[in-house]
Amino acid sequence: MLDISELKFDEKGLIPAIVVDADTKQVLTLAYMNEESLRISEEKGLTCFFSRSRNELWLKGETSGNYQHIVSITADCDRDALVVLVKPDGPACHLGTTSCFNDRVYESEELSEFSYELLMKLIEGRKTEKKEGSYTTYLFEKGLDKILKKVGEESTEVIIAAHARDKKETIYEIADLAYHVMVLMVESGITLRDVYDELASRHVIDHKVKQEKMTK
Secondary structure, eight states, rough: OGGGGGGGGOTTSOEEEEEETTTTOEEEEEEEEEEHHHHHHHTTTTTTEEETTTTTTETTTTSSSSOEEEEEEETTTSSOOEEEEESSSSSSSSSSSSSSOOOOOOOOOTTTTHHHHHHHHHHHHHHSSSOOOOOHHHHHHHHHHHHHHHHHHHHHHHHHHHHTTTTHHHHHHHHHHHHHHHHHHHHHHHEEEEEEEEHHHHHHHHHHHHHHHHHH
16 A cells, blocks of 8 residues: 655656546546645545635535545556545535536547546436437337337347347347446436446445355
8 A cells, every 4th residue: 555655746746646436437637636645635535625716625515515435545656646436425526416528529430448437427317318219209209108018028038038048139138128228217216326326335235245155
């Protein structure tokens, strides 16, 4: 484990901290820490930064309630930059968005990345800004009963493909099911964070159960 004294702060006594969601791996923000704010972050287990514009320390979430609970802090090979993995209580950006990084400057059509977050945004957009000819918009227009029917149908298709031990078809049907479940999530006001948090809570329980079995 590195000591803070081994880090390389710049001429103003600052070091950049890239804050990343520990569950989704989404980059949330880029902020700066000085030695004092880094020590506070370690002591509290919450991100504390140094505001260059206000020239003062600020504990993220102190006024908004959107605290960032630190999972780990890692320095790069030159020890002059940090990656801070966190579990956020709410949006990282002062504009109310999950991440401060939202305005795409360039994207390769061939190498465009896929993420559940991007797919979720697309699905949400099809509900709020209806697009003619869009299947997703069609589902939202038909309502909950139609969406639930499709989830049921796709679940059955997954079972049939898996029972036949057809791996390729099973993958295809699971993808269909995942998409329709995400449509259901948007319709029901359920976010990816809600599901991440539920799975994380089960992981902790499972870990404790394993520990108990090992000690018996």
